Amino acid sequence: MHIKARPLRNLILTFTPMPFLELNGVCKGFGGPEVLTDVNLAIERGEFVAIVGYSGSGKTTLISLIAGLQKPDRGTVKLNDLEITGPGPDRGVVFQNYSLLPWLTVAENIALAVDQVFPNHSAEKRTAIVDKAIATVNLTPAREKLPRQLSGGMRQRVSVARALAMDPQILLLDEPLSALDALTRSTLQDEFERIWEADKKTVVLITNDVDEALLLADRIIPLTPGPGATLGESVAVTLARPRDRKALNHDPEFKRLRALVTNQLLGFGAKRRATITKKLILPDILPEDLDVPRTSRKRPLRPHEIKQEEVAAAT
Amino acid sequence: MNKFKLDWLILPLLGIAVILGLWALFSATWAKDLPSPLKTWESSKPYIVEPFAKRGEMDQGILRFTWYSLTLVAQGYALALIIGTPIGFFLGLSKGFTKTFDPIIQILRPVSPLAWLPLGLVLFLGTGKEAGTYGALFTIAICAMWPTVLNTAVGVRAVPQDYLNVGRVLKLSRWKTLTKILIPATLPYMFTGFRLSLGIAWLVIVAAEMLTGRPGVGGFLWQEYNALIYEHIILSIIVIGLVGFVLDRLMSLLEQRFKTA
Ligand SMILES: Nc1ncnc2c1ncn2[C@@H]1O[C@H](COP(=O)(O)OP(=O)(O)OP(=O)(O)O)[C@@H](O)[C@H]1O
Ligand SMILES: [Mg+2]
Numbered sequence: 001m002h003i004k005a006r007p008l009r010n011l012i013l014t015f016t017p018m019p020f021l022e023l024n025g026v027c028k029g030f031g032g033p034e035v036l037t038d039v040n041l042a043i044e045r046g047e048f049v050a051i052v053g054y055s056g057s058g059k060t061t062l063i064s065l066i067a068g069l070q071k072p073d074r075g076t077v078k079l080n081d082l083e084i085t086g087p088g089p090d091r092g093v094v095f096q097n098y099s100l101l102p103w104l105t106v107a108e109n110i111a112l113a114v115d116q117v118f119p120n121h122s123a124e125k126r127t128a129i130v131d132k133a134i135a136t137v138n139l140t141p142a143r144e145k146l147p148r149q150l151s152g153g154m155r156q157r158v159s160v161a162r163a164l165a166m167d168p169q170i171l172l173l174d175e176p177l178s179a180l181d182a183l184t185r186s187t188l189q190d191e192f193e194r195i196w197e198a199d200k201k202t203v204v205l206i207t208n209d210v211d212e213a214l215l216l217a218d219r220i221i222p223l224t225p226g227p228g229a230t231l232g233e234s235v236a237v238t239l240a241r242p243r244d245r246k247a248l249n250h251d252p253e254f255k256r257l258r259a260l261v262t263n264q265l266l267g268f269g270a271k272r273r274a275t276i277t278k279k280l281i282l283p284d285i286l287p288e289d290l291d292v293p294r295t296s297r298k299r300p301l302r303p304h305e306i307k308q309e310e311v312a313a314a315t
Numbered sequence: 316m317n318k319f320k321l322d323w324l325i326l327p328l329l330g331i332a333v334i335l336g337l338w339a340l341f342s343a344t345w346a347k348d349l350p351s352p353l354k355t356w357e358s359s360k361p362y363i364v365e366p367f368a369k370r371g372e373m374d375q376g377i378l379r380f381t382w383y384s385l386t387l388v389a390q391g392y393a394l395a396l397i398i399g400t401p402i403g404f405f406l407g408l409s410k411g412f413t414k415t416f417d418p419i420i421q422i423l424r425p426v427s428p429l430a431w432l433p434l435g436l437v438l439f440l441g442t443g444k445e446a447g448t449y450g451a452l453f454t455i456a457i458c459a460m461w462p463t464v465l466n467t468a469v470g471v472r473a474v475p476q477d478y479l480n481v482g483r484v485l486k487l488s489r490w491k492t493l494t495k496i497l498i499p500a501t502l503p504y505m506f507t508g509f510r511l512s513l514g515i516a517w518l519v520i521v522a523a524e525m526l527t528g529r530p531g532v533g534g535f536l537w538q539e540y541n542a543l544i545y546e547h548i549i550l551s552i553i554v555i556g557l558v559g560f561v562l563d564r565l566m567s568l569l570e571q572r573f574k575t576a
Binding site: 113 | 496502
């Protein structure tokens with residue numbers, strides 16, 4: 001039996017298709033120190049992968065690279081074995097800050113996406129898609145509301161509904177729940193779980209919450225702290241689905257995985273602290289660029305800084 | 316607290332009373348040629364109680380004159396917005412465009428309407444009798460468009476990258492990005508520009524009418540100065556001020572409406 005099975009397995013391996021999403025040696029910086037260095041990632045179709053990492057380590061940058069909103073300095077990002085050259089509606093993004101257009105109602109925000117993705121559908125069919133997406137995230141009563149009339153959790157759900165309505169090949173969720181309170185968060189996590197069970201889309205979920213990752217993902221990949229962040233070893237989440245948050249709390253496997261991922265992340269943290277202390281102890285650091293005026297030294301900017309500067313320069 | 320409830324009414328009235336008092340005092344003392352408030356009222360009465368009367372080319376009710384001025388302002392202002400808004404968008408969208416045209420805009424912006432008007436008249440000499448009208452329109456448009464241009468440009472530059480990213484992910488066409496994202500996101504800035512532009516247009520019309528002698532509040536003011544009827548200068552000033560104030564209020568209502576959207 002054993003001997004017979006082996007060639008068969010090899011055969012299957014040979015014909016295993018390329019990973020659905022593949023990042024190869026991806027590096028990205030914004031002029032300063034590299035934010036992401038040598039990121040490698042392979043995700044199968046239908047897989048739910050969670051990427052956990054410290055704040056500011058480059059998680060949004062990673063999502064932007066997959067979304068095509070940023071170009072890697074080196075390396076390749078491939079979807080379906082095709083190199084990603086720009087953004088497109090085949091990758092539905094749920095942005096960290098919702099990014100709803102404030103002058104459009106819930107339905108209009110979603111319709112903007114639907115009209116764009118399905119231009120050939122009849123108007124009724126498109127409305128039906130919009131309504132279904134709104135219903136999926138339980139927002140039907142808020143259909144005609146403007147984003148500012150909604151709570152944070154409701155806005156986040158609109159953002160998810162917009163991404164779902166586009167029927168993308170892959171969903172990119174950038175910390176969709178981290179701005180919410182714990183209670184809303186767990187409600188939405190359950191909603192995500194339900195939605196994903198319903199149509200098993202490929203999902204990349206960025207989060208800083210290990211429990212959330214364990215509840216939702218098939219695989220958890222830690223991102224080391226930046227600068228020069230890269231993906232650590234992935235942890236397969238072998239917990240049976242559907243996962244029930246109450247039962248999970250007592251599940252020994254859950255506890256084991258949680259400890260594993262947490263320790264991995266804490267290990268990074270310790271390493272980061274170690275390198276910092278080491279640098280401070282080093283006796284003769286004489287940076288060469290001390291003569292260079294402070295203003296011309298490059299420092300990575302937070303996005304909000306950049307925007308303000310541009311505006312200020314313009315006025 | 317209750318005592319201060321009528322503040323909004325009493326204090327402004329008090330302010331007006333103080334000014335009227337000073338005015339009366341000055342006209343009675345050192346400024347003998349300045350008509351007193353009472354004289355001004357008596358002399359202006361026919362123009363106010365019959366605001367739409369038309370007794371002759373330069374002898375009409377004050378609101379009739381105002382109406383002439385307003386129609387001309389409306390045309391020049393519309394021209395300013397139609398030209399200024401797209402320029403603002405180009406400035407906001409293109410660094411190259413900004414580099415090319417920003418210096419010239421900064422130089423043209425502070426030029427007074429009094430300097431533009433003769434050029435406007437020269438430009439439209441060929442139109443004969445209508446040269447005054449076209450010259451005035453030209454002057455209003457070119458003086459009033461700068462706040463619209465600059466505010467629109469700032470607004471376009473301030474459109475959050477997040478909104479643009481939504482457009483990029485959806486692969487919106489250029490036209491759709493403009494109409495669905497850029498314009499709505501810029502509207503509050505645009506309306507601030509529109510309001511400031513209207514204020515300038517109203518300033519310019521008076522100057523333009525004075526120089527061209529067109530019928531209108533400004534023309535009336537100048538004519539009455541030449542006719543030594545100084546009461547009507549004051550009447551005109553008050554009307555010009557009131558109309559400007561009302562226009563500004565109306566525009567800021569519109570502006571507020573788009574702020575919240
Ligand atoms: N457009 C940009 N230009 C310059 N630097 C950037 C840009 N975007 C991100 N960075 C820098 O890259 C680093 C990582 O940022 P990123 O937003 O990817 O972090 P993050 O992990 O998503 O953080 P958070 O958890 O707070 O969302 C930061 O140091 C940031 O300053
Ligand atoms: Mg982020």
